[in-house]
Amino acid sequence: MLELDAKIPSGDIRDKWRNHLEHVKLVGPRNRPKYDIVVVGTGLAGAAAAASLAAQGYRVHVMCFQDSSRRAHSVAAQGGINAPKNYRNDGDGISRLFYDTQKGGDFRAREANVWRLAEVATGIIDQCTAQGVPFAREYGGQLANRSFGGVLVERTFYCRGQTGQQLMLGAYQALHQQVAAGNAIMYPRTEMQDVVNIDGRCRGVVYRCLQTGEIRSIAADAVVLASGGYGNVFFQSTNAFNCNVTAAWRAHKQGAGFANPCYVQIHPTCIPVSGDFQCKLTLMSESLRNDGRVWVPKKPGDTRSPDQIPENERYYYLEERYPSFGNLVPRDVAARNAKYVCDDGLGVGGKRQVYLDFADAIRDRGEKVIGERYGNLFDMYEEITTESPYKVPMRIFPAVHYCMGGLWVDYNLMTNIPGLYAIGEANFSDHGANRLGASSLMQCLADGYMILPQTINDSLHDIYMDKVTTEHPAFAQHEQSVREHIDGLMARRGSRSPMAIHKELGEVMWHHCGMARTAEGLNEAISKIDSLKEAFEHDMIVPGRADTTNQALERAGRLGDFLDLAHLMCRDALERDESCGCHFREEHQTDDGEVVRNDDEFANVTVWEWKGEGSPHEKNTETLSFDALPLMTRSYK
């Protein structure tokens, strides 16, 4: 059994974070350089945390598999970042953001964390502006806002369609300022292979240099995993080509609990798949639903071009079914409804796709205004599909986008292994069973700038006294096992490439563990995954050498972890015998296809414990309490 103490501070939810900060143990500025902290991953969370910790004076070792820390996939976030600044005077505030996030997550998140997130969010905008992030401004020079799904206020700050990129650059620059100052050390083109626990505390990592294949270690006093989500288990997703679960999974294998792996967000507005060569799906920002109207032809298999279909033969299914939120329902709802209309054969041109139409917006506001708002997205769409959204409606379909599940962490963002932290998308955190748009940037930066730099001291304050170095035999041991693992992969001389197996895994996951899941389908998926694991072990080929750049080897290593994870995801989805947020079990739905939760049994977090290769995971739970916002059925009607 895992020891799962969430360490939620006592007191009223409004005071918890402040009280907690007053009681966190501190490390003095003169002692901070004596501590080594490893940060794995340089997305928003990782770069922000590394920059903040290095600025405090800690010695920070930062690794990423990309050639530069600026390339982490946070750059791809288009739409914006939420903060309850209430600049629009439309009734926003901390409690409103808390309410929206909790409700959006379908009451499967830890209340105290969500409140804290809402509380620190306004500070993120201040922080980023001070760093020089060029947020959109109004003509008077004040910050501009727009609206996102699942909420009734305008609280989203943005930089054109590149908000993630700009926030990323802010964090990247802050980090490299620290690299120049000598407080942070970069390890680019490096992949974490294992964490090293000594006497019950995480004391370092083993990594592989992707350029030379060398296996090396870093001894540290704390390790922070900011390695992102595992959406690529579906092969086709909006994640970057190289996003992977390896860092989190290897930590899991060393004892860190993995929470809610089945919570995967399917984003409603992506460019539909065009061929089986595709490994990457392109997201079209949720902000498009501010002005775009989603519809399908009422007649199944209608092959007329969209402008030939009169208004009364169009089914604006989101507007009709959810009058108060309309096209801006949360992502899970929008995605699920797209699936329903396509299941009913109403998909555009008989295919699995729906229209996102800007004709009305262009008529009302003019092409120029719409172009200013979404020009770059329209161009991107046209480049891929050769159709101009100014002239014909976009065709979209849902695709895997974000993972709410991840490593279990307590209120301090520490996993159940002392000294091992998980932040950003890598932890299970604050989004419950569904994340609202523009909240991931908010959470990553909250973790990185605001929370972790203040909570990490708590476990650090006196451990520099017994400094561990890489001379410790545990490091040699872990390095050896990593080498053996890699040699094992290199020895495979079967007939199938890692990518081919991965592709097949993705298909299994999409069909059985995607937008809708059934007990039967999940059981089938588990057995298919097991046979894919067989293929991985015995019929895969890894060419080339291990002592140089070898992308096939990297892919093979990541695939092994995805296969294990996929198995666990299906099991988690199977055992969570309810529907909630994006986890939709067909057995549990209302007559009109809405989710039906089972709060009596499942108002909790499922935390899985690794029991060794070949043994089934052990299930643990953390019970969630709902004091500030009582459980209710969520409705966007």
Place this chain on the structure above:
Amino acid sequence: MRVILHVWRQDGPDAKGGFERHELSNVEVDMSFLEMLDTLNEQLIVAGQDPVTFDSDCREGICGACSCVINGRPHGPGQKSTTCQIRMRAFRDGDEIWIEPFRSGTFPVVKDLMVDRTAFERIIEAGGYISTHSGPKPEPNASLVPHPIAEEAMDAAECIGCGACVAACPNAAAMLFTAAKVSHLGLLPQGQPERWKRAKSMVEQMDEEGFGACTNYAECQDVCPKGVSIRFIGRMNRDYMKASLCEPEVQIGPLKAH
């Protein structure tokens, strides 16, 4: 469709490289250029051969990882696009396609088409930031930024650091990259305190790394996936002149190039 590829293969930074010819017959027009290379690699892997190494990550034109020169043009045939955004419909059946790495002394080849762009990192480290700690900051609306200034800063900030500007420049200069960052931060009120030091240190670092000099060919802005304009180069020059000749001198040496 069918294409004939001439792909640059090079084992390591010091190894001698050369072109390798491959024919691919199962190319679809909707494929992205990198998916076409994936297809080639799948064939090579199954045949037990070493696949072509190339950088790519987001595959939607924003991370700046992909980096080939295709038929003599960085990021291939297209305006404002990265290699990953190029579709095979830009080529014709039977076309011969030459694929080379970005070539610059400052971007040594890691393997095949993959290059090392850490020189950019050091240019940023020389001053491409606004010094801040994390923590409470002033209210952003307390310092107003006029819309046109914010937009101009954003135009410069769009740079994704891919290095195509260096690859396209006949002189392998990094002026556009550096100018974009100097201008992005130098335009905003937050960036003023360090404006002159930044311009000076970043320009000096550029030379320290061994990039070439700008002769205003304007090839860089033509291949820039984000359309960053060379007017920022002029702006940087101006800032640099002022910083070097008029502003009080700041003692900060360049970082060591590797």
Place this chain on the structure above:
Amino acid sequence: MRLLKFYKTAVGKKVVVAITGVVLILFLIAHMGGNLKVFAGPGVIDEYAMHLRTLLEPIFGWGGVLWIMRAVLLVCVLAHIVTVALLIYQNKRARPQKYHRHDLQASTLAARLMKFSGAVILVFIVLHILQFTTGTVQPAPVLFHEEDGHMMADVYLNLYAAFSMWWVSALYIFVMACICIHLYHGGWSFLQTFGADNQDRNKAFRVWAWVLSLGLFIGFSSVPFCFWTGILPPPTISGVEHAPASSTEGH
């Protein structure tokens, strides 16, 4: 010290190239103005040559201003060339391995031909001085006369003598074309280097570069063209004392 540090960077060198370039452009404009005086008749240009030498004579002496101008020009030309050479060296080192195929697309032909046109102009400057200033290189005999105790070349006469030969004129016009394309890029480029460029002005600057380069081309080429085609009349040589053709003393 600060200037030296400034010059050490590529941007600093570019600025030096731009400033010296501007000085040379101003010189060319003035030079062209002088040349165009041939159209006002043989006497006028010779008078102008005289003026150049007697300008501020009480302070600087005979030809003093001219020598100052020559010194400034020489410094500019040398600085321009040396700096460009340093930059070319830096650029060559920046890309040790060439592309198999590198398609330049956005740059103008003028920009790509800068090194070539610059080299042609350099050779020309040397020959030009040797021909018309010192009279060392003589496609046609150069004639001098004495005035106020100083040897003066007969400007109109010498121009006529040289440009009546078709190949001298053709060569001269070819070089003017090189100057034209050199300045089409240079005239825009120095504004860009100084950071005067922005998206609103860019078009205007391009127009300026056209006007500058074509204007100088037409202005300079009109003289040989008109002598060659006979539009300009042959000189009247009455009342002029002829110095020996081999004399190298000239100003």
